[in-house]
Amino acid sequence: MKLNVREKEILLRSYFLSELPSATALKIVEHVTVASHEARDPIFKQGEKADYFYTVLTGFVRVFRLSKDGREADIGIYGPGETFAEGVMFNGGTHRFCAQTAESVTMARYEVDKLKQFASQDPAIGIALMASLSRNLDQALECVADDRLHTAPQRVANFILQNCPENASTARFRLPFQKSLLAGKLGLAPEALSRAFSALKSAGVSVHGRIIEIGDVNALRNF
Missing domain, CATH: 1.10.10.10 (Winged helix-like DNA-binding domain superfamily/Winged helix DNA-binding domain)
Structure with a gap:
């Protein structure tokens, strides 16, 4: 599937691509693929080799950790314009968590190997990825603090x-x-x-x- 005009606008406003010069962002968008999923479809499982990371275009995605005995702990809920799993660019290319659609979802997929190639040629891409990761980390830490400080x-x-x-x-x-x-x-x-x-x-x-x-x-x- 290819991006339509509305999806392209959402993608370019995402925290990751909005950090980049317009020409660089558009270059990356040219190599993005689009995937659609029904509700409760698995996107990836923890421990799997990562071929992509993602930006949500429509719907919501649930990211969670699965224990050995099958219990689940939510890590984050990601909606339109939010990027997730970009950590695979830096952690050896393995998913540390599971991801599942919460409802019907459309996502933009960034190919890890292609983004690594682009980032090796343009340091601004690596910096934008780190900014996106830092934003997600800040949100996760806020959740931890909220959990410990409030009823x-x-x-x-x-x-x-x-x-x-x-x-x-x-x-x-x-x-x-x-x-x-x-x-x-x-x-x-x-x-x-x-x-x-x-x-x-x-x-x-x-x-x-x-x-x-x-x-x-x-x-x-x-x-």
Whole structure:
């Protein structure tokens, strides 16, 4: 599959390519391939040799670690314009985690060997990859800190506040993905997420399917 105009725009605005000069970004885009997957399709498994890393164009991808006994720990949820698995460019070319689609997804695929060739000719590409990796690392560290510093309701409150318009007194938005994905993203079991939403009712939060309504944003900030 080839990129359409909208997909190309999303790709060029991605954190990785937006760090590069326009001519360099367009050169890379010429060698990108597009893959589509249905919901819950595996993209790669930990330990596999990596042929590609990816930028999401539509939908959401779940990245997680799988234990020996089959338990799963979510690492991140990636949506349109976000790049993931770029670490394979530097770690010997092996996936350290698993990736699975959360819903129907379209992704741009960067061929690892081709990007290594480009990066050897243009150091700016390596620097842009490191910037993308650093951004993902910062987000992962924020999740670790949030997990250790806040209770489950506070973690959910922080997520909700991130989706509220600045200076709004009330707000309403639709979760971009299923609540089961939100639970994993926040390091919670689904039942713990439900209890957290119940606890936030006192701060004016109500949940209707994937619709979140906040009657008093300031009360939620002070929760």
